[in-house]
Amino acid sequence: MAKKTTKKKTSTKKTTKKSSSRKNVGRTVSAKRDKETTAKIEKMVEGVVKSSLAQKDPFLDIPIRSVSNMKFNQRKRILEMGENTQRRTLFNVGQARKFMQGVLLSKGCRDLIAADKTLSLRGMYYMSLHTIEGTNEKTFNEQSESDGILEDLEVTLDGLREELHVFAKKRGTMVGNITVTDNGDEINCRRMGTGGYAIPSICEPSVIQFGKCEADFVLHVEKDTVWSRFNEDRFWEEHNCILTEGSGQPPRGVRRLLSRLNKELGLPIYCLLDCDPWGHYIYSVIKQGSINLAFESERMAVPDAKFIGIRSDDYDRCELSSDVRIALNERDIARAKQIADYPWFLDRKPWQKEIRTMLGNGFKMEVESLITKDISYVTEVYVPDRLKAKDFLD
């Protein structure tokens, strides 16, 4: 508790509320990093105060989060954020409101850290929501407005959302031969029943520590339905692995967990995703990082993740019925071409061939299409065959 009193110095009345009863077992972020983050926020706001008092237009320099400011690091094979920043100033009609919101949320995060509590994105929105004095204008009109500003803040402070004590809605499930400690509670992922362990949105080492692990690899599937199939068939037991699912595009928590399993425990990550541009992009995000969160790639990406399937030649190889074909629409085709042109796909011949074949076929397929062969075809034949043959796309 002594650590907290150091923070108390700078905090105002509002922020002194803290839970004294709570044990300091599983803090979201280490106290040291909290201190660093607080210092960063304070430095930023001090900059605003300084320029205000010096009669200069106060500003925040915010790194740009877009394709234009994103580089693919060939050596590390991950996406990285470029150096470009955008200057947001108060005395600019188009930016004044956002500037104000940025300052408000900085204060909000500082208060959160001081109180040693975490809030959801929505909670954060409510925390800084009020009507500006003397007007009928609200500080935020909807949550999406504050979400965007928070992401700006993350990149500006070069801190993670978790370090700001903010988390997103949790999504994703895990089961398998591993024991983890979540906020001090030991969780045996071998005994999770049909539901599985819900992967928290913050998977930093300060929250989750890995315990005993016998697994040889991680199988990540696209969605819950497929995951249930594997869990019911006790696939993870038979093949000695960990089974995860990310409900479509995996949230940060899942990606961080996969990355840590890969880096800390040395487990290879295999992905079983749909045969469509969205499946391909999920793989790309797991492997290289996403464009929007390029600044987090270092922590999230799994550059040696492998793609098991579904692949476009599976239609012939597994002799699937023509009923499983879903015609590609114009958006799919455009997206597929876009993905093929990403630099990290461009030098991957097997991938270029895969996308070409899919476009040539003119249809996409979901993982569930394998059910037409047999209910457990995917768990008993498809994946085991691929694993045995080490037949992956990379």
Added chain:
Amino acid sequence: MDTGRRDMAKAATKTKRKSRATAEEMASRQREISVSEFFAKNRHLLGFDNPRKALLTTVKEAVDNALDACEEGGILPEIQVTLLQVEETRFKITIRDNGPGIVRKQIDNIFGKLLYGSKFHRMKMSRGQQGIGISAAGMYGLMTTGKPLKIISKTKRKPAHEVTLKIDTSKNRPEVVSDKEVPNADKHFPEGHGTMVTIELEARYQKGKQSVDEYLEQTAIANPHAWFVYVNPANETIEFPRGVDELPDEAKEIKPHPKGIELGTLIQMLERTDPKSVSAFLQDEFSRVGQRKASELVTVAAKKTTKTLTPRTRISTMGHDEAEALYKAIQDTTIMAPPTDCLVPIGSRAMLAGLLKEVKAEFFSAATRPPAVYRGNPFQIEVAIAFGGKLSSDESARVLRFANRVPLLYQQSACSSFKAVMETSWKNYGLSQPRNGMPVGPLVVLIHMASVWVPFTSESKEAIADYDEIRKEMKLALQECGRKLGIYLRRRTRMKKEAERRSVFERYIGEIANACESVTGTDAKKVYDALKKQAARKTAEADTQLDQDGRIVEKTSRLDDDEQVIIIEEAIPDIGEDDEMNGELFETTRLASPSARGKKKTKARKKKKKTSRRSS
């Protein structure tokens, strides 16, 4: 032959005889139709289609005559219009002017005979053209109510006369019912001269578009030198005061231009003329033909006919061939454009004065085109626009059309001016305009055509015919005004943005100061004051206007020096009130005040509205 067939044959011959008339029988039924009879049957041609329009047309004809008379007499017009509702559908209309009056001898013909007047046979700009109007109104009244017209008129020298008149429609002839001298007419005519006409007729009164109210309002705009008093059926008095105190210049009468004459007319003129030689004829009867031009025309004409034709040729010897040759020669020869001193435009200043007093807008601009010619008739187009202020911003622009200062209220879409407004691309000037449509926004467009002969599409004078030359001039004038509006709107948007910026800054400064204090411990007041000072400095920058390149310009811009532009600063709506301009700014900063953006109305009309609300 059986009986049946015989009967049939008989019946056939019988019907044949009965259904067809002989030439003699037909001749017995053929007789002359008088003009008045014709128009009594075809009253819609003169604007008496329905009771509502009849009311308007009657007022309009009387007021037009009154204005013409006053101007010709060099008198600043003072006109009183009274609508007295006798029964639900019966009105007594009285129009009184302070004009020179009408001599007793002429009263009968002017009011009791169709196609009688001073204006048809001359080439001079005036409101009336044909001499049908007022007598047709009287005839309509007589037909619908049986009541004769009553005219009281006083000239300067003679005592006033009160005459009641009927029109004998079959003969197109006035019929005097009573005639008496009024010894003490000063109560009607305080200036000692003037005319007062009373017509009783079946009609219907309704406010709004195409009403007497609208007509008078627009007349007041185009005739800012006239003073109108209007007593409406609810017995409320509405005044339209003067905007300028000078009479417009008197229009000069001109001779027809050769290019404006058709072959038939030319032949008629040849038959009627006094001069003995072709050359003299051309010089005397037409404008812009001198001795040299006359010989040139005759020489050209001589080549087009087998008959001999020299400048000396006597008119009486000329036949159809020669006339046609002369006509062709006129078409093939360049002749100087007709003189334009016959045109008296309203003038930019007067147009602005007229709009200013009747339209509550913030921006006014006017343009007067140089005179031009269509079919040999000189004409001149003037345009004025009013924008913003209290005008409604989500409706199509309102077009006020005028021909020789007379408002045109009907058949808008058939009018050349309407087409000209639609064809002008208002988007260039910052207004929204649907494809092939009228611009949308708080805009009033005034278009005036002055001409010795306005080409109307019908006798009821409702729409200007669509001559290319006319429409082109209209568009040029519209563009001239539009460009100025564009400059103004850009300037206004910029000013608004600056003002917006100021309030935006000030709104957020408090929030920022508080958050700063919470994080860094710096006194919020200190930060707030510092930021406020900075905002004030930015405000000062905003107040100095910048030109398009961002340089600081003097307070007076191009528009401020322009005599044809008036800007009413007080009428510019506050920020947030007019939302169409600041769309690119924050949606949230738009204050929710779709304020009382009322319809435009004069003081008098406001008063009227109140009373009418009370009565309902």
